[in-house]
Amino acid sequence: MHIDWWTLALQTVNVLILVWILGRFFFRPIMEVVAKRQQEANKLLEDAARERDEAVNMRAEADKVRANIAARREDLIAAARAEVQSEKQNMLAQTSQELAKLRADADAAIVRDRAAAEAQLIAHAGDLSVEIARRLLGRVPHRVLLRTFLDEICAEVQSLPAEARDGVAAAVTTGRQVEVVTAAPLSDQEMQNVSATLEKAFGAELPLVFRSDPAIIAGIEVHGPNTIIRNSWAADLERIRRELKA
Amino acid sequence: MIESPLTLSTLFRIGPIPITGPVVVTWGLMAALTVLGLLATRALTLSPNRYQTVLELVVGAIEDQIRATMRVEPRPYVPMVGTLFLFILFANWSSLIPGVEPPTAHIETDAALGVIVFAAIIYFGIRARGVGGYLKTFAEPSIVMIPLNLVETFTRTFSLIVRLFGNVMSGVFIIGIILTLAGLLVPIPLMALELLVGAIQAYIFTVLAMVFIGSALGERRARHEEEGRS
Numbered sequence A: 001m002h003i004d005w006w007t008l009a010l011q012t013v014n015v016l017i018l019v020w021i022l023g024r025f026f027f028r029p030i031m032e033v034v035a036k037r038q039q040e041a042n043k044l045l046e047d048a049a050r051e052r053d054e055a056v057n058m059r060a061e062a063d064k065v066r067a068n069i070a071a072r073r074e075d076l077i078a079a080a081r082a083e084v085q086s087e088k089q090n091m092l093a094q095t096s097q098e099l100a101k102l103r104a105d106a107d108a109a110i111v112r113d114r115a116a117a118e119a120q121l122i123a124h125a126g127d128l129s130v131e132i133a134r135r136l137l138g139r140v141p142h143r144v145l146l147r148t149f150l151d152e153i154c155a156e157v158q159s160l161p162a163e164a165r166d167g168v169a170a171a172v173t174t175g176r177q178v179e180v181v182t183a184a185p186l187s188d189q190e191m192q193n194v195s196a197t198l199e200k201a202f203g204a205e206l207p208l209v210f211r212s213d214p215a216i217i218a219g220i221e222v223h224g225p226n227t228i229i230r231n232s233w234a235a236d237l238e239r240i241r242r243e244l245k246a
Numbered sequence B: 001m002i003e004s005p006l007t008l009s010t011l012f013r014i015g016p017i018p019i020t021g022p023v024v025v026t027w028g029l030m031a032a033l034t035v036l037g038l039l040a041t042r043a044l045t046l047s048p049n050r051y052q053t054v055l056e057l058v059v060g061a062i063e064d065q066i067r068a069t070m071r072v073e074p075r076p077y078v079p080m081v082g083t084l085f086l087f088i089l090f091a092n093w094s095s096l097i098p099g100v101e102p103p104t105a106h107i108e109t110d111a112a113l114g115v116i117v118f119a120a121i122i123y124f125g126i127r128a129r130g131v132g133g134y135l136k137t138f139a140e141p142s143i144v145m146i147p148l149n150l151v152e153t154f155t156r157t158f159s160l161i162v163r164l165f166g167n168v169m170s171g172v173f174i175i176g177i178i179l180t181l182a183g184l185l186v187p188i189p190l191m192a193l194e195l196l197v198g199a200i201q202a203y204i205f206t207v208l209a210m211v212f213i214g215s216a217l218g219e220r221r222a223r224h225e226e227e228g229r230s
Helices: A005-137 A142-159 A162-169 A188-202 A233-245 B021-040 B050-070 B075-096 B107-139 B143-181 B188-229
Strands: A178-182 A208-212 A219-223 A228-232 B010-014 B017-020
Touching: A005 A233, A005 B017, A005 B021, A005 B050, A005 B075, A005 B107, A142 A188, A142 A219, A142 A228, A162 A188, A188 A208, A219 A233, A228 A233, B017 B021, B021 B075, B021 B107, B050 B075, B050 B188, B075 B107, B075 B143, B075 B188, B107 B143, B107 B188, B143 B188
Parallel strands: A178 A208
Antiparallel strands: A178 A219, A219 A228, B010 B017
16 A cells, blocks of 8 residues: 555645634634624623612612601601691690680670669669659649658758758858759748748758759758758669669 | 545646645635635624524534533634544545545545644643643553553554544445446445445544543643633
8 A cells, every 4th residue: 555645745734724724714703703692692691680680779779768758658647647636736725715715705794784784774774763753743742842851851950960060050150151952943932931941950040042953853952061961862862773783 | 436546646746746636626625615614604693594503503513522522611622623524524425526536535635634633632732731741641540551652642543544544445445346336326325325424434533533632631631621611
């Protein structure tokens, strides 16, 4: 068997060249594109893993924020309830105070109105009684009334202390006048009769001056320098009114 | 085919260099493989189409085979191993073309492949372990084994050459004889069988080359690259 060494050498060179050619233009490009795709896939996987981690972290953050919101909501609700309760208590207290004040004011107003009504009623009753008395007295003869009141005032003069009675009687010496007030003007006869009766009661001569005043309704009054002796229905009504008010 | 496949006839000369049939067929195979390689890789994209997927499947299968056999990162060895497989496969199958004699049916081509594998064993062994480390492998498992290891280094390469040469040459020889004795269509089943034998022989040659290169890299290198890969 013969070996052609030239052929062996050429075939060796040929195969080595083919190794280089295929390695350079066939195997390397394919391996590079596979490796590049693998890198891309790894990068995608890494990106996906990173994004998944970020999503997990974001979800954890969201859960935390949600928990905080829930806790804050509970706190706000509790605070709002407490505030509403406090406000309710304040409003109730304020309303109670206002009601008590209104009630007190109403009571005072009622008392005041009642007192005013009573006073008005008393005044009205007084006026009514005066009017009734005046009308009734209109049926009694004037001289009878004058005689009656004159006798009563004389009795009252007699019951005065001596100093008061003397004070009136001393009006002559002091130059002052003693005024006799009647409800209706007196005639001269009646004036003389009244003068004589009063001078007898005081036991002295008196400088009398007569004056009529319908306000005393009925009766006779003696106004001295320091003493006033009343025997009139106006004085009686005034006394009765004061007693009723008391 | 009426002449012996063991003889070579010079087709022409380039200066003093005689150009024989296997060399011309090898040039044709080189040109075809180069053109096919360029066409196949001219439009590679990250989103592969059907053809690119097939190409990546082939290269991926070669890588997986290297990884499984040599237990190293396959990328530096793919051009060498892949080219050996493709060249032997296409060389064996070139017998289907009428008038073409496969280069691997001649001992010179197989010897050239064996020389390349022999050189590759030494080159990758020294690159992985250094000169001293590579020479120490001849004293494993003991110094007594040095003569046997030295002999084995040559004999295993020689067996590689002879195995490929014997199988392919015998197939071509048998088909030639049958074609001479029988009719036109009789050798077809044998040609189909020869296709299978050609593929198997290409696979066996490549796997044995990977085993020899891997053994030169050593366990330490293999373990290191395995950890680096993982």
